[in-house]
Amino acid sequence: MTEDFLQYLWKHKKLELTDLKTTKGEELILQQVGLHNTRQSGPDFFNARLIIKEQKWAGNVEVHIKSSDWYVHNHECDPMYDNVILHVVWEDDMDIYRKDNSVIPTLQLKDYTDQKVLTRYRKIIQTNNTQWIKCSKQLPAVSDFIITNWQERLFVERLEKKSILILELLKKSENDWEAVFFKLLAKNFGLQINGEAFLSLANSVDFSIVRKCTNSLSSIEALFFGQAGLLENDSEEEYLQILRREYSFLQNKFKINREGVLPFHFFRLRPSNFPTIRLAQLAMLYFRNHHFFDTIIRAQTVKEFYDFFNVSLNGFWENHYTFEKKSKAKTKRLTKSFVDLLLINTIIPVKFVYAKSLGKSPEEEVFKLISQLSYEKNKIIDNFITLKVPVENAMHSQAMIQLKTMYCNQKACLKCAIGNYLLNGG
Incomplete structure (x- = not known):
C-alpha cells in the first residue's frame, strides 16, 4: 500500500460513498474532495468540504497509510496542518489530536475501498519487477484512441520540460x-x-x-x-x-x-x-x-x-x-537524421516558447512540424512498438520517451492516463 494510491482513491472517489462514517461512528458526507496539493509541503488536499454529524466543515485533508504517521512526520509541530478537518488513512491505529486536544476525525479507507479497484491496483503496481514496465501485459489491449490522446498530452509535457532551460537562458x-x-x-x-x-x-x-x-x-x-x-x-x-x-x-x-x-x-x-x-x-x-x-x-x-x-x-x-x-x-x-534531432530538441521547443511569449497558441504549428519527422530509433521506442503502441512519427516517439522516463521509471502509474484507464477496468 502507498500514500499515492490512497490519494488516488480519495481524489477520484473510488469509495463506497453512500454510508461513510468516521472511525468514531459519525456520519460523514463528502461534498468536495478538495484541490490536490502537488507541492512538497502542506496537507495533501486543500479546501475540502464535508459534513460530519450534520456539522459542515471546510478545510484541508491529510492522507496517510496509518494514523500514527501523523506523528512520524511531525505534523503536530507544523502550523500548516492546523486546519486539517479530516485524516484519511488506510489503517487507523491511534487517535490524532489538535492543539486544543480535540480528536481529528478519521476515515479508514480499507472499510470503503472498491475491491475491484484494489485488485486492479495490485495487478498493475505490485507486478513482478522484472517486467520492462508495470503494465507490459495489459498495454497491448489498451485502445489506440486512449494511447494517441495521451501521446499528445505527453508531447506537450515534454515541450514544457524543455522550455525550462530556454526560459532560464532568456532571463540571463x-x-x-x-x-x-x-x-x-x-x-x-x-x-x-x-x-x-x-x-x-x-x-x-x-x-x-x-x-x-x-x-x-x-x-x-x-x-x-x-x-x-x-x-x-x-x-x-x-x-x-x-x-x-x-x-x-x-x-x-x-x-x-x-x-x-x-x-x-x-x-x-x-x-x-x-x-x-x-x-x-x-x-x-x-x-x-x-x-x-x-x-x-x-x-x-x-x-x-x-x-x-x-x-x-x-x-x-x-x-x-x-x-x-x-x-x-x-x-x-x-545529415537528415541530425537535422531532425535539431528540429526536435532546438527549433520546435524554441518556436513553442516564442509563440507562447507572444500570447499565441503554439500547438498547431509544432504538431504539424513534429508529425512530419520520422520517429526516433532507440530501445525505448523499440520496446513500445513490441507492445503494439502506435509510433508513427517523432511526436509519438517524444511522447513515449516522456512516458517511460517520467511515468514508468518513476512508478507514477496513478498519474498516467493508461494506468488510470486500467484501474477503471478498461
Whole structure:
C-alpha cells in the first residue's frame, strides 16, 4: 500500500460513498474532495468540504497509510496542518489530536475501498519487477484512441520540460532570443556526450561577439575552436596557424578567455560527430546566416529547414576530422537524421516558447512540424512498438520517451492516463 494510491482513491472517489462514517461512528458526507496539493509541503488536499454529524466543515485533508504517521512526520509541530478537518488513512491505529486536544476525525479507507479497484491496483503496481514496465501485459489491449490522446498530452509535457532551460537562458540574456537560440543550438550540436561542453562554450562569450565574427568564416571558426581549446596542439598545419593568429587577435580585441568552458570529448564518437566537425558546421551555419533566429521563426515546413541546414564543409575539413590527422576526402554535410534531432530538441521547443511569449497558441504549428519527422530509433521506442503502441512519427516517439522516463521509471502509474484507464477496468 502507498500514500499515492490512497490519494488516488480519495481524489477520484473510488469509495463506497453512500454510508461513510468516521472511525468514531459519525456520519460523514463528502461534498468536495478538495484541490490536490502537488507541492512538497502542506496537507495533501486543500479546501475540502464535508459534513460530519450534520456539522459542515471546510478545510484541508491529510492522507496517510496509518494514523500514527501523523506523528512520524511531525505534523503536530507544523502550523500548516492546523486546519486539517479530516485524516484519511488506510489503517487507523491511534487517535490524532489538535492543539486544543480535540480528536481529528478519521476515515479508514480499507472499510470503503472498491475491491475491484484494489485488485486492479495490485495487478498493475505490485507486478513482478522484472517486467520492462508495470503494465507490459495489459498495454497491448489498451485502445489506440486512449494511447494517441495521451501521446499528445505527453508531447506537450515534454515541450514544457524543455522550455525550462530556454526560459532560464532568456532571463540571463535579458530576452535576447537570438542569443538564446545560439546557446540551445550549440548545446544540441554537441549531442549527449558534448552537449554541456558546447553550451559552456556558448556561455563563455557574449553573443554580440559572435554576431561581429559572423562576417568572416575564419573569425567565427577561430572563435569557436579557440574557446573550445582545440587550437592548442603541436600541428604546424597552415590552416591551424591562421586560426591561432585570428583567435589571438579576437582575445585581445574582445578580452575573452576560456574560463568555465568544459573539456570536449572524442572518445567513442563516430568521426562525423567529432566536436571539431560539429563546431566547423556550426560556424558555417552562422557565417551563412546572420539572422538565424528570425529565419527559423519564419520557416513553416520541414523542407525549408532541410534546405536551410544543407551546409557542407570544404577546404581543410574535406580531408580531416581533427587538426592532427589527414583522412580520406569526404564531404561533411549535416545529415537528415541530425537535422531532425535539431528540429526536435532546438527549433520546435524554441518556436513553442516564442509563440507562447507572444500570447499565441503554439500547438498547431509544432504538431504539424513534429508529425512530419520520422520517429526516433532507440530501445525505448523499440520496446513500445513490441507492445503494439502506435509510433508513427517523432511526436509519438517524444511522447513515449516522456512516458517511460517520467511515468514508468518513476512508478507514477496513478498519474498516467493508461494506468488510470486500467484501474477503471478498461
